[in-house]
Amino acid sequence: MQEFNYHSIRAEKARFGNAIVGLWRIVLVVVAIAFAIAGAAFFMVGEAIGWLLLGATAIPVVILEWHRGELFDVPNGPTEKLSDTLSSALLGGIPKHPTPLDIAQAAMKTPSGQFMAVRFGLTSNFFANIISNDTSATPQVWELALRTQQEAGVPQITGAVMAVALTRSFAGYETILAHMKLEDEDLLQGIAWRQHLRELRQIHQAPRRTGGIARDWSFGYTPLLDRFGRNISAQLASGGMLRTNLETHHKALAAMTDTFSTRGRQNIVLVGPSGVGKSTLVYAFAEQLLDAGSTLPSHLKFRQVIMLDSAALIAAAPGRGELEGLVMRVLSEAHRAKNIILCLDDAQLFFEEGIGSVDLTNVLQPILEAGAIRMILTMDEQRLLQIGQRNAVLFNSLNRVNIAEPDRREVIRVLEDKIIVVEHQRKVVYTYHAITEAYRLSLRYIHDIAMPGRAFKLLEAAASYADGSFVTSESVQRAIEETVGVKVGVATDEEEREKLLNLESLIHERMINQTRAVSVVSDALRRARAGVRNQERPIGTFLFLGPTGVGKTELSKALADVYFGGESRMVRLDLNEFVQPEDVSRLIADGAEDPNSLTAQVMKQPFSVVLLDEIEKAHPQVLTTLLQLLDEGVLRDIKNREISFRDTIVIATSNAGAERIREYIDRGYKLEQFEEQITNELISSGSFRPEFLNRFDEIIVFRPLTKPELLQIIDLILKGINKTLALQKISVTVDDDAKMYLVDRGYDPRLGARPMRRIVQRTVENTVAKLMLAGNASAGQTVSLSLADVQSIFASEDAAKQVIEETTS
Amino acid sequence: MLIVGFLGWWYGAGWRARMVAIGERLAKTFDFFSVDLLLRTWFAPFRQIGTDQAQPGLAGQMRAFFDQLVSRIIGGIVRTIMMIVGTFVLVATGIAGIIEGILWLFVPWFPVVGAILFAVGWVPYAGV
Numbered sequence: 001m002q003e004f005n006y007h008s009i010r011a012e013k014a015r016f017g018n019a020i021v022g023l024w025r026i027v028l029v030v031v032a033i034a035f036a037i038a039g040a041a042f043f044m045v046g047e048a049i050g051w052l053l054l055g056a057t058a059i060p061v062v063i064l065e066w067h068r069g070e071l072f073d074v075p076n077g078p079t080e081k082l083s084d085t086l087s088s089a090l091l092g093g094i095p096k097h098p099t100p101l102d103i104a105q106a107a108m109k110t111p112s113g114q115f116m117a118v119r120f121g122l123t124s125n126f127f128a129n130i131i132s133n134d135t136s137a138t139p140q141v142w143e144l145a146l147r148t149q150q151e152a153g154v155p156q157i158t159g160a161v162m163a164v165a166l167t168r169s170f171a172g173y174e175t176i177l178a179h180m181k182l183e184d185e186d187l188l189q190g191i192a193w194r195q196h197l198r199e200l201r202q203i204h205q206a207p208r209r210t211g212g213i214a215r216d217w218s219f220g221y222t223p224l225l226d227r228f229g230r231n232i233s234a235q236l237a238s239g240g241m242l243r244t245n246l247e248t249h250h251k252a253l254a255a256m257t258d259t260f261s262t263r264g265r266q267n268i269v270l271v272g273p274s275g276v277g278k279s280t281l282v283y284a285f286a287e288q289l290l291d292a293g294s295t296l297p298s299h300l301k302f303r304q305v306i307m308l309d310s311a312a313l314i315a316a317a318p319g320r321g322e323l324e325g326l327v328m329r330v331l332s333e334a335h336r337a338k339n340i341i342l343c344l345d346d347a348q349l350f351f352e353e354g355i356g357s358v359d360l361t362n363v364l365q366p367i368l369e370a371g372a373i374r375m376i377l378t379m380d381e382q383r384l385l386q387i388g389q390r391n392a393v394l395f396n397s398l399n400r401v402n403i404a405e406p407d408r409r410e411v412i413r414v415l416e417d418k419i420i421v422v423e424h425q426r427k428v429v430y431t432y433h434a435i436t437e438a439y440r441l442s443l444r445y446i447h448d449i450a451m452p453g454r455a456f457k458l459l460e461a462a463a464s465y466a467d468g469s470f471v472t473s474e475s476v477q478r479a480i481e482e483t484v485g486v487k488v489g490v491a492t493d494e495e496e497r498e499k500l501l502n503l504e505s506l507i508h509e510r511m512i513n514q515t516r517a518v519s520v521v522s523d524a525l526r527r528a529r530a531g532v533r534n535q536e537r538p539i540g541t542f543l544f545l546g547p548t549g550v551g552k553t554e555l556s557k558a559l560a561d562v563y564f565g566g567e568s569r570m571v572r573l574d575l576n577e578f579v580q581p582e583d584v585s586r587l588i589a590d591g592a593e594d595p596n597s598l599t600a601q602v603m604k605q606p607f608s609v610v611l612l613d614e615i616e617k618a619h620p621q622v623l624t625t626l627l628q629l630l631d632e633g634v635l636r637d638i639k640n641r642e643i644s645f646r647d648t649i650v651i652a653t654s655n656a657g658a659e660r661i662r663e664y665i666d667r668g669y670k671l672e673q674f675e676e677q678i679t680n681e682l683i684s685s686g687s688f689r690p691e692f693l694n695r696f697d698e699i700i701v702f703r704p705l706t707k708p709e710l711l712q713i714i715d716l717i718l719k720g721i722n723k724t725l726a727l728q729k730i731s732v733t734v735d736d737d738a739k740m741y742l743v744d745r746g747y748d749p750r751l752g753a754r755p756m757r758r759i760v761q762r763t764v765e766n767t768v769a770k771l772m773l774a775g776n777a778s779a780g781q782t783v784s785l786s787l788a789d790v791q792s793i794f795a796s797e798d799a800a801k802q803v804i805e806e807t808t809s
Numbered sequence: 810m811l812i813v814g815f816l817g818w819w820y821g822a823g824w825r826a827r828m829v830a831i832g833e834r835l836a837k838t839f840d841f842f843s844v845d846l847l848l849r850t851w852f853a854p855f856r857q858i859g860t861d862q863a864q865p866g867l868a869g870q871m872r873a874f875f876d877q878l879v880s881r882i883i884g885g886i887v888r889t890i891m892m893i894v895g896t897f898v899l900v901a902t903g904i905a906g907i908i909e910g911i912l913w914l915f916v917p918w919f920p921v922v923g924a925i926l927f928a929v930g931w932v933p934y935a936g937v
Contacts (some may be wrong), residue, residue: 048932062815
């Protein structure tokens with residue numbers, strides 16, 4: 001069993017070291033200076049007491065020196081035991097007979113304990129609530145601390161290690177972690193993060209070998225390159241950068257060193273999507289070259305990496321000939337200087353004509369082939385292939401190095417490093433949750449850029465939503481909600497919760513009956529906003545079956561309007577326009593070519609209702625394409641980008657089986673009694689394949705509307721018309737018998753309630769218009785339409801039929 | 810106990826750390842003047858001045874040769890001066906380091922020495 005030795009020499013040193021902080025350090029410095037000055041002054045006047053004072057000066061000096069050299073961070077003892085591995089900051093704060101709570105308080109006073117408090121929420125208050133104040137529980141804490149230290153692979157039991165061990169010592173550890181939305185692995189990652197920052201500081205404090213004053217004397221001046229390029233090496237030499245030692249970068253760095261060390265073609269093309277870290281890799285390579293202590297060949301050491309600025313070159317030489325001449329002079333200067341490695345970032349800008357880019361293949365190709373100048377090019381896969389298509393010789397002369405997207409663990413490590421700069425610039429502190437949330441959300445909502453760039457972009461944006469200078473997971477959620485217009489957090493504000501709880505009644509304000517459909521859709525939305533749905537699928541996928549004009553589309557519109565923020569939040573596709581196999585490409589077209597493709601619209605508006613109308617008319621290949629969407633909530637567009645549909649409600653509508661539904665209803669069946677039968681019939685008739693229908697969460701049958709329901713629809717339509725007329729301060733009422741007359745005229749068994757709106761609008765609006773023109777209706781007046789008024793408009797059956805025909809045409 | 814710990818560190822790890830720091834300072838000075846590099850490139854053209862590709866013809870080649878020669882002579886002079894200065898500074902830094910290393914051993918006894926001298930009553934400027 002591990003025991004804490006309060007009286008060990010290491011513990012005494014640690015306590016003394018902890019005592020010499022802040023004011024005491026200042027006092028010691030002041031005393032040393034005062035003694036030295038006073039001693040010298042007494043000497044000047046010939047007093048022997050000067051000896052005493054000068055000698056005494058050594059006391060504060062040696063204490064300060066001892067503190068700096070040992071007490072500040074007492075090294076580990078010779079054994080693996082507790083007293084030898086506790087960090088001095090922690091060891092110095094632990095009392096003689098500590099309880100777990102005492103240990104927690106000591107840990108929280110250490111810098112690494114405070115780190116865990118800030119980044120993970122493991123604060124003093126948190127421990128005060130869960131940790132025992134009984135000394136009998138202390139040995140268990142020591143055991144856990146040692147085990148945690150070994151698991152984390154760190155040399156000392158720091159405040160961070162102890163914070164994790166104390167959390168683990170709590171009986172309800174798993175529950176607590178779940179409540180904090182953390183996993184055990186996250187806490188170990190936190191310890192590693194803290195340790196990494198400590199090591200980075202040590203690297204930066206370590207003396208640097210720069211090559212000295214004469215390093216560049218044998219190499220030429222580069223005035224042109226200084227003007228049209230950015231000297232990365234000079235930047236690194238002056239300020240340095242934080243290094244992340246990534247597995248994914250090791251191979252690429254080795255390949256770069258290898259290429260430039262041998263006699264082959266002296267170029268490297270780093271191929272990978274934007275945001276994957278190509279530029280970071282160039283920086284890492286440049287930093288490696290500056291390290292005098294590295295094992296690089298001497299002909300590579302201290303070479304300067306200069307990134308050419310294409311915009312500056314184009315701006316300085318407007319004509320093509322002038323530009324080629326200028327580039328030739330720049331290249332010649334690089335060649336003459338003998339220590340330059342040129343970097344063409346986004347190299348496609350130098351190999352194709354376009355806005356801000358110019359094709360300099362004729363100038364660059366001979367140099368790349370001959371290898372006269374060392375060059376690093378960066379570009380994405382597609383651009384490289386395009387160059388290859390145009391110019392196979394150029395393509396073959398490039399030494400390609402692929403940069404793969406790092407995995408989640410590595411992305412988190414990169415982000416931990418990169419946020420340090422943002423924290424310094426924006427005066428904010430990121431919690432660990434903010435980082436993991438940025439990873440999760442950016443993966444889903446940010447396109448056109450790879451990891452870790454996409455997550456970092458989101459973290460930067462989240463700094464604007466910091467809460468009391470803390471960037472939390474909520475800040476990240478708000479950032480994505482504001483920029484993408486999607487709701488990602490659990491509904492917390494009162495207004496939204498009210499809306500969710502009363503969704504059915506809100507939808508029924510503009511929709512009559514179809515209660516089952518309304519309730520199923522509302523439930524799906526409530527599940528999503530309460531955070532209990534499957535995050536790897538759309539919010540809900542529904543197939544609405546039923547005859548025309550029974551409210552299938554209206555429900556989709558109502559949903560978009562009531563919850564998603566307006567009818568414009570509905571992405572609607574008529575699948576009767578997708579009847580050919582080649583129409584699949586239109587479905588997933590790139591937004592730049594077809595902004596109305598399904599993927600382009602959802603990429604722009606990921607929080608929406610997706611309405612796939614008349615799905616039975618789509619080509620089977622189109623339906624197959626949609627399977628992945630229904631299953632996993634993603635669809636790959638033509639550029640192979642993964643577009644997320646996980647924040648959409650997907651509604652497909654179909655008239656298939658409408659006749660059978662009517663038959664069942666006419667025979668007196670209730671919906672619940674024949675829903676399954678209808679589905680089976682659709683499969684057996686070949687209208688849909690079973691694997692397609694099985695992908696939907698629910699298949700909802702809409703039944704034809706009854707006359708009383710049509711009367712209610714007329715009321716809804718009148719409400720809408722009155723809303724329009726409110727601008728003229730006129731309102732309209734229609735007598736009940738007149739409404740019944742309109743129902744008789746407007747109802748068509750084939751078209752449901754669809755002609756109704758036209759009939760009512762024409763009747764009411766025409767009448768009001770005539771009355772207003774005749775001066776019989778003015779502001780503040782209520783126009784009342786009787787049966788006779790309505791009948792006069794529909795004097796004959798034909799008039800109504802004509803209107804119906806117009807609707808259907 | 811603490812005093813023992815202090816003395817143990819001062820004459821053990823503390824002194825070694827001081828020696829390492831002095832060594833680092835010397836290495837930094839050496840790196841700054843990079844005498845080895847100066848030696849290796851003693852007569853290399855200074856800043857590649859005048860090392861443009863030679864013009865065709867004998868006259869052009871002669872001109873390039875003389876340009877290079879001038880550049881190498883300038884380089885040789887500048888590097889020689891720098892090597893002399895560098896060597897001087899390195900030696901001075903080394904001597905300062907040795908003195909510092911020796912002085913380190915006596916610092917903890919300064920209060921005792923001061924107390925004895927105070928008791929003796931001798932002062933350097935007494936009677937001046």
